[in-house]
Amino acid sequence: MKNILDFNLEELSAWMLENNESKFRAKQIFQWIYKSSVFNYENMKNISEKTRGNISKELSLYLPNIIKEQKSEKDGTKKLLLKLEDGNIIESVIMQYKYGYSICVSTQVGCRMGCSFCASAIGGMVRNLTPGEIIGQILVAQNNINDRISNVVLMGSGEPLDNFDNVIKFIEILNSKESLYIGARHITMSTCGIVPKIYELADLEYQITLAISLHSPKDDSRADMMPIARKYTIKEIIDSCEYYYNKTKRRISFEYALIKGVNDSKEDALSLSKLLNKFPSHVNLISVNEIKENTYKKSDSLSIEMFKNTLIQNGIETTIRRKMGEDIDGACGQLRRNHMENFS
Incomplete structure (x- = not known):
């Protein structure tokens, strides 16, 4: 049976x-x-009993079920472990800021990208989420907090551009006046850099924020962390980002997880600065999430400040991401991973 949440208004009208x-x-x-x-x-109640019966026989109205919830005592961040209709498990994170609530949603069950610092990639990708399963995470979250979600980040489990058609349909439903009506500029899509899909996304000219998980200015060290780098070079990614900016006039964000002794030197910062001078960009520095499946360690505070200052001195707008949910399984994929291990 089809889930009504997978329909946009035009499809449901038809x-x-x-x-x-x-x-x-x-x-x-x-x-x-x-x-x-x-x-x-x-x-x-304004729909007749007969019509409701006809619809319910053909279209389900299924939302993911919360099977576990964690809440940070430090900042109120909530992590929801969600069960889908077929029994698969995903997770979402609700973060509260001064401007309102933001949610980080998953776009796949697992992930096939294999990034070595990410718990989501452990075990590989099971399947894509449908548009309704992605938007269902927001509906569940709003019910949970009894408030409106104002910002959406596609940065949970999965690679959004690897589930391109479903993610685009999700954005269209999300942005619709008849739906949740969350504006494109309040939507951020994170990708490890599937170059052809960046061009395809650019041609749609959406006003969403594109965030590139870069994590190194050098192809060889990036390939050690991110297998996708063996397919698409950093130059190809930067060229696609320049095309995206020229199409949308939207500043590109670059995610950079600092790993002690791997990508946090002044040389790395200078190399990154040179890469990002072709178009307006912003670097978001992140302390790498330490997981038991690798030996990566967080950079120390002095190295992080040096890296930030070097980028700023070379004209690159840079911030250090505020860590949310540090006292819970806040990092992407950790709660699902722990759950799967406990029940394996």
């Missing part, structure tokens, strides 16, 4: 007509789901 229902019913259902947070057809 389905209504094909099943001898009035087209406007689609907009009513969207209002119930996305504006009123009603996830049971029986409670959609």
Whole structure:
């Protein structure tokens, strides 16, 4: 049975007509789901019992189930472990800022990219998430906090550009006035750098923020951390980012996880500065998440400050990412990984 959350408004309107229902019913259902947070057809009282019955026989309204929740005592960050209809497990992270709530959503069950510093990649990729499974994470989160999510980051488990069609449809539903109506400039998509898909995304001219997981200015050391670097060189990634900027006029963000003795030298910072001078960019420095599956260690505070200052002195806007949920399994993939180990 198809999940109604996988439909955009146009598709649901067409389905209504094909099943001898009035087209406007689609907009009513969207209002119930996305504006009123009603996830049971029986409670959609302005729709006749007969119509509700016809729809429920053909279209499920399924949301992921929260099977575990962690909340940080330091900053209130919440991590949700979610069970999908087929039993697969994903996770989402809700972060509270002064401007409101932000959510980091997963786009795949697992990940095939194999980045050595990321717990999501351990065990590989199981399958892509549907648009409804991605947007379902937001609906569940809003119910959990009893408040509106205002910003969405596609930076959870999975590589968004490896699930391109479903992710694009998710963004279109998310951005729709009839749905959650979260503006494109409040959406960030993180990618390890699938170059052809960056060009394809650029041609759509969405006003979302593109965040590139770079983590090294050198192809050889990047390839040690990220297998995708063996397919696409840093030059190819930078060229695609320049194309993206020229198409969208949106500043590119670069994620850089600092690893002690691996990519945190002044030489690395100078090399990175030279790479990023072709278009407006921003570097987000991150302390690498230490996981038991590798030996990576966080850079010390002096190295991090040196790296930041070197980039700024060379004209690159740079910030050090505030660590959220440090006292819980806050890093991408850790909660799911621990759950899978406990039940294996």
